[in-house]
Amino acid sequence: MTQPYDVAVVGEIYVDHVFSGFPTWPAPGEEVVTDAYTREMGGGAAATACGLAKLGRRVALVGLVGADDVSWFRERLAAYGVAADGLIVGDGATGTTISVSTAQDRSFFTHIGVNRQVAALAAGDGLATLRRARHVHFAMPLPRSVADAVLPVLAAAGISTSLDMGFQPAWLADPLNAPTLAAVDHLMPNEKEAELICGSPDPSVYLAHARRAGLRHPMLKLGARGAAALVGNTLVRVAPPKVAAVDATGAGDAFDAGFIDALLDDGDATARLRRGCLTGALSTRAPGALAALPDPHELRSFHDRTY
Ligand SMILES: Nc1ncnc2c1ncn2[C@@H]1O[C@H](COP(=O)(O)OP(=O)(O)OP(=O)(O)O)[C@@H](O)[C@H]1O
Numbered sequence: 001m002t003q004p005y006d007v008a009v010v011g012e013i014y015v016d017h018v019f020s021g022f023p024t025w026p027a028p029g030e031e032v033v034t035d036a037y038t039r040e041m042g043g044g045a046a047a048t049a050c051g052l053a054k055l056g057r058r059v060a061l062v063g064l065v066g067a068d069d070v071s072w073f074r075e076r077l078a079a080y081g082v083a084a085d086g087l088i089v090g091d092g093a094t095g096t097t098i099s100v101s102t103a104q105d106r107s108f109f110t111h112i113g114v115n116r117q118v119a120a121l122a123a124g125d126g127l128a129t130l131r132r133a134r135h136v137h138f139a140m141p142l143p144r145s146v147a148d149a150v151l152p153v154l155a156a157a158g159i160s161t162s163l164d165m166g167f168q169p170a171w172l173a174d175p176l177n178a179p180t181l182a183a184v185d186h187l188m189p190n191e192k193e194a195e196l197i198c199g200s201p202d203p204s205v206y207l208a209h210a211r212r213a214g215l216r217h218p219m220l221k222l223g224a225r226g227a228a229a230l231v232g233n234t235l236v237r238v239a240p241p242k243v244a245a246v247d248a249t250g251a252g253d254a255f256d257a258g259f260i261d262a263l264l265d266d267g268d269a270t271a272r273l274r275r276g277c278l279t280g281a282l283s284t285r286a287p288g289a290l291a292a293l294p295d296p297h298e299l300r301s302f303h304d305r306t307y
């Protein structure tokens with residue numbers, strides 16, 4: 001199949017204001033100060049798209065931003081080599097996130113803005129871009145109506161799919177969405193999302209549940225402990241390389257990029273988890289989601305010294 005893009009990534013796009021390096025959390029009414037601040041593209045869709053482009057893939061990002069910010073986004077995407085044909089100016093403000101982290105933890109304050117229109121975009125004007133890729137990654141909670149309209153079209157065209165819905169308790173609790181988890185080729189939850197799906201914090205309970213629920217390739221991300229998958233009856237576990245993590249914002253989205261990159265190389269479950277763990281871990285070396293994404297050279301050198 002000759003397609004202009006290796007991957008189309010569709011989902012929420014944000015301006016990320018990342019504050020890191022605080023020694024403690026302030027009590028209500030107190031102030032803490034840091035020198036570590038960056039303003040960068042954020043949102044799972046942008047981070048995964050940039051991660052894949054940095055690895056050398058031809059990537060299109062499908063999503064919405066506000067009119068005030070579209071030039072800045074086009075410039076930033078071009079700097080990462082991500083095609084912006086699918087970037088649409090929505091009616092309203094760009095999604096905005098304030099991310100605040102200490103070495104141990106992080107919290108987010110978010111305005112969703114024009115990202116509210118992304119589901120309609122995926123099933124409408126954005127679908128033409130999705131159909132021009134070998135693989136489509138959904139970085140969003142996919143509404144049932146959109147899943148029903150879009151997934152069969154992609155499957156019929158031989159386009160593989162993955163879904164990272166993010167931490168979405170209401171979406172995951174809605175039984176209407178259960179068929180969507182099994183309708184995508186690769187569902188990519190983290191530990192907390194897996195617990196919402198199966199009711200247990202135990203990764204092996206989740207993987208067995210995912211198998212029973214008909215998921216095609218049960219896997220989950222395990223933060224600093226790496227990731228796991230179920231292949232046949234065998235539990236595959238992969239640990240990340242040792243890195244000096246300073247900010248885990250976007251680590252899961254970077255993981256998704258590595259995982260999909262290996263998938264496009266026909267990598268097996270172990271290869272997918274390893275490349276996901278490499279990109280996820282390496283992305284934590286700098287503040288923000290994008291600054292420390294690895295290129296293929298760095299990926300190979302960490303791969304060879306880790307696995
Ligand atoms: N502190 C860390 N040290 C090393 N690797 C890490 C660390 N945190 C995350 N990673 C790597 O990143 C991957 C994804 O992280 P995680 O499980 O936290 O995803 P996530 O919760 O979806 O992240 P996000 O909050 O960005 O959505 C892990 O599998 C691991 O390889």
Ligand SMILES: [Mg+2]
Nearest residue numbers: 166190252253
């Ligand atoms: Mg995540």
